[in-house]
Amino acid sequence: MRDLFATLDRWRGEGQEVALATLVQVFGTAPRLPGARMLIAADGRMAGSVSGGCVENDVAVRAARVLASGAPTLVRYGIADDSDLAVGLTCAEIEVLIEPWRAGAAWDAVRTALAAGAPVVLAVAIEPADQAGWSVALAADGSFSGEAPATVATAARGMLGTRAVSVLALDADPRAARVFLEAFPRPERLIVNGGTHVAVVLARMAKQVGMHVTVIDARSAYLSRERFPDADELVHAAPARALAAIDLAGAAVVSLTHDLKLDVPALAAALAGGAAYVGAMGSLRTHEKRCRELIGAGVDAGAIARIRTPIGLDIGGRTPEEMAVAILAEILAVRSGRDARPLREHGIVHDQGRAARLRGAR
Numbered sequence: 001m002r003d004l005f006a007t008l009d010r011w012r013g014e015g016q017e018v019a020l021a022t023l024v025q026v027f028g029t030a031p032r033l034p035g036a037r038m039l040i041a042a043d044g045r046m047a048g049s050v051s052g053g054c055v056e057n058d059v060a061v062r063a064a065r066v067l068a069s070g071a072p073t074l075v076r077y078g079i080a081d082d083s084d085l086a087v088g089l090t091c092a093e094i095e096v097l098i099e100p101w102r103a104g105a106a107w108d109a110v111r112t113a114l115a116a117g118a119p120v121v122l123a124v125a126i127e128p129a130d131q132a133g134w135s136v137a138l139a140a141d142g143s144f145s146g147e148a149p150a151t152v153a154t155a156a157r158g159m160l161g162t163r164a165v166s167v168l169a170l171d172a173d174p175r176a177a178r179v180f181l182e183a184f185p186r187p188e189r190l191i192v193n194g195g196t197h198v199a200v201v202l203a204r205m206a207k208q209v210g211m212h213v214t215v216i217d218a219r220s221a222y223l224s225r226e227r228f229p230d231a232d233e234l235v236h237a238a239p240a241r242a243l244a245a246i247d248l249a250g251a252a253v254v255s256l257t258h259d260l261k262l263d264v265p266a267l268a269a270a271l272a273g274g275a276a277y278v279g280a281m282g283s284l285r286t287h288e289k290r291c292r293e294l295i296g297a298g299v300d301a302g303a304i305a306r307i308r309t310p311i312g313l314d315i316g317g318r319t320p321e322e323m324a325v326a327i328l329a330e331i332l333a334v335r336s337g338r339d340a341r342p343l344r345e346h347g348i349v350h351d352q353g354r355a356a357r358l359r360g361a362r
Contacts, residue, residue, distance in 0.1 A: 001037050002114045002184075002210065007047045008039055008101065017042040018101040019063035023050040024074075024126055024180040025167050028092030034165040035182045039101075042067055050096050051077070063098050072099035072132035097126045097180065099133040105145035106135035113139060113184065117212055120184050121156040123148065126167070127178045152179055159183040187212040188335065191246060191275075193239045193266040194257035195222030198281070201324035202254070204230045209332070211252075216242040216266075239266035248273030252331045254311060255280045264293045271303045277334045279311035279327065313340055 011018050021038040023030075031052030038048040038056065040063035049056060055077045066073055078093045106122060113120035118140040125134040137145040138156040148156065155168050162183045170177035190206045192199045195217040203213045207230040214233040217223040223234050235242045239262055243253070253270035254277075255263045263280055267290065270278045280290065287309045294304050312326030313333070333340040 001035075001110070004037060004039055004048050005111060005114075011039070011041045011045070012101075016045075017067050019066050019098055020101045021048075021050050021059050021063060021096050021098045022124070022180070023094055024097050024124075025095040026092055027094070030092040030094050034167075034180075040064075051094060055094075055096070059096060059098060066098050067100055070100055071129070072097060073129075074098075074126050074132060095126070097124065097132065102133065104135065106137040109137035109139055109145040110184065113137075117186055119161045119186050121159050121181060122184070123152050123156055123168075123179050123181045125178070126180050131177065152181070155181055156183075161185055189214065189246075189248075189251035190331070191216065191243065191248070191251055191253045191270075193217070193243075193253070193255040194259075194262065194281075195219070195227060196256045196258075196281075197320040198323050198327070199256050200227055201320050202256075202327055203228055205324055205328050206331075207231075209328070214246065217257075218262075240269050243269035243273060246273070248275045250274075250276045252277035252335075253279075254327060254331075256311075258282060258286075260286075260289060260293060264290055264297065267307055268294060268297055268299050271299060271306060277308070277331050278306055279308040279330070281311050282309055284310065308334075 008018060019040045021040065023032055023034050023036040026034055031054065032050055036048070036050050038046060038050045038059060040046050040060050044060065046056065046060055050059060062073060062075060075096050075098060076093060077096065110120050110122050120140065121138040123136050125131040136148045136152065138160060140160070144153065149170065151170055152168060155166060159166065159181060160183060163185050164183045166181045168179045168181060170179065188211050190211045190213050192202060192213065192215045195215055199215060203215060206213050213231045214235060215223060215228050215231045216235045216237065216239055218236060218238050220236055223236055225234065228234055243266060248270060253266070253275040255266045257263055258281060267278060267280060280287065282290070287307070291304055295301065308330065311330070312323060313329045315322065315326050315329070317323045317326045329340065
């Protein structure tokens with residue numbers, strides 16, 4: 001949702017009524033995950049996506065009705081048939097809540113938390129119809145934006161700081177009262193040592209996937225806001241001193257300087273600070289020299305083995321843009337615990353039998 005606030009503000013500033021569509025549940029394998037959102041303006045403009053293009057046109061049509069009536073609606077989309085005009089997905093069923101956008105305490109809390117880089121949990125009622133759209137948020141300090149049922153409050157506290165999403169049934173009949181909960185975590189941190197051309201592109205790409213980006217360089221000519229308009233922080237300092245002042249737990253640290261006197265202290269600090277990903281630009285021969293200097297500085301050989309170099313996935317990248325893609329892809333793979341093989345090697349194929357069972361369950 002953080003990427004849609006600017007669009008929402010612009011449309012509202014133009015006097016447009018806006019509907020918000022939220023993917024709240026997925027049965028099967030869908031193009032988008034629960035929490036995906038889409039804005040639909042009264043004049044027909046759309047931003048975001050809930051299905052990657054499968055049902056967006058129908059969502060827009062329904063959103064116009066929601067804006068006209070003022071009443072939220074929960075829509076279940078099943079597996080489409082083979083006709084040209086069928087609405088649905090190929091291998092999943094999804095539920096989408098479509099509601100008129102209503103600013104309130106819960107969304108204010110979410111917006112404030114996202115701007116501050118703090119975790120927050122949003123709870124939105126999706127059923128019954130007369131409760132749909134009710135919302136409450138849990139902030140990082142443990143406070144709620146409004147009164148929350150005990151079951152919702154307990155679930156929200158358990159999700160704070162995670163990436164979890166959940167649909168909570170408040171009664172024995174799950175259709176009687178259901179609440180969608182989504183946890184927005186702190187943005188993951190990327191710290192780049194060296195204001196190189198690759199760093200410029202990497203900073204931009206990392207921001208696009210929601211990371212908090214810090215770029216460090218003691219050389220002022222390399223580190224300007226003009227070069228790094230997308231970075232959250234620019235730190236003019238020696239890498240060891242700069243990294244020592246940053247909480248590196250769970251962060252990704254990359255050193256792109258090609259300069260041992262800058263790389264070595266940065267890598268030593270990243271390893272000591274518990275960074276989840278540590279990578280360095282350069283050849284294997286260059287890294288051998290780094291390793292000797294790191295060992296000479298007292299860094300344990302086992303820790304040195306955590307450094308990923310040559311940095312990035314092997315996609316044949318040569319340009320700064322291609323190298324940035326390779327680096328970011330490796331960071332994301334490490335974050336998710338994946339081995340970065342092509343998806344086809346994981347045997348991810350369409351399951352006709354499962355699709356047939358889903359059709360029968362409708």
